[in-house]
Amino acid sequence: MACPLPLERGVPTQSITTREAMKKNTRKTLLALLMILGGVGFLIIKGISDTGVYYRTVAEVLAEPKLPQQRGVRVSGNVLPGSIDYDQQNLLLSFRVRDMEQEDKTMQVRYQGVRPDAFKEEAEVILEGRFDRTGQTFVAQTLLAKCPSKYESEVQQQ
CATH class of the missing domain: 2.40.50.140 (Nucleic acid-binding proteins)
Structure with missing residues (x-):
């Protein structure tokens, strides 16, 4: 049985690493957004409680x-x-x-x-x-x- 990919070209490692890098970037972006939203929420709550008399x-x-x-x-x-x-x-x-x-x-x-x-x-x-x-x-x-x-x-x- 012949291999569907030519052996001299090897395994397409670049596309796998690109996908993994994109997943890591997406995770980092989502984590950064969550941290920013959490910080903004904290500041809003803190501001209301400090000024709320x-x-x-x-x-x-x-x-x-x-x-x-x-x-x-x-x-x-x-x-x-x-x-x-x-x-x-x-x-x-x-x-x-x-x-x-x-x-x-x-x-x-x-x-x-x-x-x-x-x-x-x-x-x-x-x-x-x-x-x-x-x-x-x-x-x-x-x-x-x-x-x-x-x-x-x-x-x-x-």
Whole structure:
């Protein structure tokens, strides 16, 4: 029985090695893509968890004071009338904020920075920060005062 391939030409080793090389390149490419996608996924999850701050009411924060000591928390409430003390020279703002629904729930807040223009008594504020070591004063790194909408007065007049 005669060999279908001529013996002088030998075994076609080049095409086998080319196929193996292509398989290796494909595997390397797929592995690199998986690593890139995994890295991007990790960065997205890490970014969300680092910037994701819990949003709580004053009553919720007061009920669980250890949570804001461990991790930053975002709190919403209204500025208690007569509680604002602002040292303009040192840019130190101290005030009390109360829960919007449970008005008997209040907490002391300290903020170092420029006083927002819309900040006043009864203003709705959003604070981001954590309690100090004593657990008595909420130290805000961010203070946002919500501006009353021009449409609110129109609705109240009707």
